[in-house]
Amino acid sequence: MNTVIIKYNAGNTQSVLYALERIGVSAVVTDEPEQIRGADKVIFPGVGEASTAMQYLRERGLDRLIPSLRQPVLGVCLGMQLLCRHSEENDTHCLGIFDLGVRRFPASSGKVPQIGWNMIYDLSSPLFEGIAERSYVYGVHSYYVEKSPFSIATTDYGLSYSAAISRDNFYAVQFHPEKSADVGQRILENFILKIN
């Protein structure tokens, strides 16, 4: 099993690497197109700002590479948002693998960013095998992906949004499995072992 974490100018690649280490998976952090293309599993992490991240991806041709991948891909947090069509964060045109909009939480949702542990429910993917409905996961975000037929998990923060989405070989989660204790660890294990 050859797992790659896409390296770009967004934080938390190291945390994802360590979380994989804890479940016995050694991964490589790289922005080399050939290495990414040849991987069995690709993780696309992200903490940061959408337009800066997209610019970095474009400069390295990763904006064309990522949509062309055929092996399982897991987007995390900003990585999930970048897989969508457009983000309200600095009016950013994203990768468009999911024809979905990324919106800013309204003030009526509560404090923004949402920081902390919230519940996921309506779990419908092998990604969540063994995970109980209404389990808690950790997230930090000001923007959310709207609900759609791609949703495989939902969370409420004033409104209901997609905690996770999937389409073909692409999977994405808004929360941080690498920081979500045992629940997150199991989700990463499922991605590595159950998704093919």
Place this chain on the structure above:
Amino acid sequence: MLTKRIIPCLDIRDGRTVKGINFENIRDAGDPVEQGRLYAEQGADELVFLDITATNERRKTMADLVTRIARQVNIPFTVGGGISSAADVSVLLAAGADKISVNTAAFRDPQLLNTLSREFGSQCVVLAIDTKYEAGAWYVYLNGGRVKTDRPAFDWAREAVDRGAGEILLTAMNNDGTEAGFALDVTRQLSEGLPVPVIASGGAGTLDHFTEVFEDAHADAALAASIFHFGKISIPALKAHLAAGGIPVRHTV
């Protein structure tokens, strides 16, 4: 529903925790990594590691420790103590810290908050404020509570948020160490008046003190040290108590 967070705080000197911790079956009482891992297993929602080392070797020792924590601990953690530049922050985040906290350096040079939030994102910039109630108001104190300023805590907190602080860690010095309860008034003032989460610190002594700080002062998180370390309050018991009182918390066991 977003849950209220319970955060144990560990004081670190030269890579070791300063106070012993009364855990059963702990292998090494002074190892922050082992302690952090145990708190995570018990259901802590986050951890704070406060470096009180005062040597030039500090940054390297701390970065090595942060890497060891990040490898072992599967919940988010904040590192604070003596951070005064973007270079300090860059080293700690690269080592695996999720957030950093700044205190005195940010007060002396508020532009630091703008720089940090622009470079690393507000989500990882926690502003720590030590505050003391005197002559009818809560004032900001610096240098670990040794230096008084004339700035009211709320004023400074609001400016800090405008400059990019993503969270406020508020320690009430009058209450700290008393185990007589959190400072509800100033916690409420910041929590209701600011658009970012407020972590209340100082004064926790009983289970009900946590209920009060969440219910009456609307804190988003509560931090404590000795009551957890000395086993006076266990995290599972605290969470069960909060849940029974209708406060949303993350259940783990």
